[in-house]
Amino acid sequence: MSASRLSVVMPMYNAARFVEAAIDSILAQTMGDFIFYIVDDGSTDLSGDIAARKAATDRRIRLIRQSNQGIVASMNRMLGLVETPFVARMDADDISLPDRFALQLAHFDRTPTLGALGGQYVEIDNGGRRRSGHFRQPVGCDDVRAELELRPAVANPTVMFRTDALRKAGLYRPAFGYCEDYDLFLRLSEIADIDNLPDTLLLYRRSPEQMSVANNAQQTEQAAYARLAHLVRKTGAADPFRDMARLPPLADLDALLKKPGIGRMVETDIIAARRYAVASMADSEFVDYCKRLASGVRLEAATRTVVRCLVNRRVDRAFRLASSLVAGVFF
Numbered sequence: 001m002s003a004s005r006l007s008v009v010m011p012m013y014n015a016a017r018f019v020e021a022a023i024d025s026i027l028a029q030t031m032g033d034f035i036f037y038i039v040d041d042g043s044t045d046l047s048g049d050i051a052a053r054k055a056a057t058d059r060r061i062r063l064i065r066q067s068n069q070g071i072v073a074s075m076n077r078m079l080g081l082v083e084t085p086f087v088a089r090m091d092a093d094d095i096s097l098p099d100r101f102a103l104q105l106a107h108f109d110r111t112p113t114l115g116a117l118g119g120q121y122v123e124i125d126n127g128g129r130r131r132s133g134h135f136r137q138p139v140g141c142d143d144v145r146a147e148l149e150l151r152p153a154v155a156n157p158t159v160m161f162r163t164d165a166l167r168k169a170g171l172y173r174p175a176f177g178y179c180e181d182y183d184l185f186l187r188l189s190e191i192a193d194i195d196n197l198p199d200t201l202l203l204y205r206r207s208p209e210q211m212s213v214a215n216n217a218q219q220t221e222q223a224a225y226a227r228l229a230h231l232v233r234k235t236g237a238a239d240p241f242r243d244m245a246r247l248p249p250l251a252d253l254d255a256l257l258k259k260p261g262i263g264r265m266v267e268t269d270i271i272a273a274r275r276y277a278v279a280s281m282a283d284s285e286f287v288d289y290c291k292r293l294a295s296g297v298r299l300e301a302a303t304r305t306v307v308r309c310l311v312n313r314r315v316d317r318a319f320r321l322a323s324s325l326v327a328g329v330f331f
Contacts (some may be wrong), residue, residue, distance in 0.1 A: 042068030115165035115192025
């Protein structure tokens with residue numbers, strides 16, 4: 001059993017450009033008593049060599065190298081090794097600010113019902129320059145819980161967990177590989193409090209190569225499934241996706257839950273969540289989006305979505321979207 005109170009877990013895949021700064025930001029924490037697990041998930045660049053060089057000079061680092069298995073397998077492998085009462089999440093392209101761990105542990109000590117704690121972040125680009133705009137995470141357990149019912153309310157790379165609560169919630173699930181964090185936070189919210197500090201804890205790197213950017217459509221769809229599972233669990237029923245390696249298609253949801261209309265409800269949730277990306281989504285995704293609308297799926301604030309396309313100079317999409325919405329009325 002480790003004498004440390006904290007473990008840090010960081011999955012890594014082809015992050016050679018940024019990983020040294022990410023590691024250095026952890027090693028420079030003012031609360032320096034921790035174990036730092038890094039999984040090199042089959043990187044084909046120099047990420048593993050950089051992490052190995054760092055591990056050779058700092059005994060806190062435990063480097064694990066494996067064939068590429070994905071973020072869920074990497075995270076669960078590290079979490080299976082954790083023996084400390086708290087565990088902090090880190091991404092290989094972000095930068096934690098020096099007081100992050102000290103601030104989070106102090107808040108955990110004051111709040112015994114807390115299962116997870118995130119914080120604020122500032123976005124940076126690939127060059128480390130701060131991006132314009134600032135999005136505040138909700139602060140206060142009640143506000144975080146309410147926000148989670150609709151969308152993610154905690155920035156994953158800022159989070160620290162109470163290890164017992166994390167394990168009770170069930171760790172990360174392979175079926176939710178594009179929104180594994182949101183699915184976990186929803187399950188955790190059913191057994192413990194979740195909060196965000198008002199303090200800025202992290203410089204969060206935003207780039208087109210990120211999985212959350214490149215796979216936004218899959219992420220949105222899986223998030224709708226996660227919300228459905230959350231609603232089902234809140235009724236006292238078993239999780240409909242428990243032990244599944246893959247999520248079922250929308251067409252199978254009515255039969256799976258033995259209730260007509262569930263598939264259409266989830267599809268409506270997906271359509272609503274994607275309305276802000278209509279002007280920028282890929283052509284194939286836009287075509288599918290319009291087909292769903294033409295089939296009768298309702299879209300709240302539909303006129304605003306059409307206007308958003310016009311503002312972004314996507315007149316073709318505005319016309320196609322309006323036509324699909326009219327067709328859906330008569331479906």
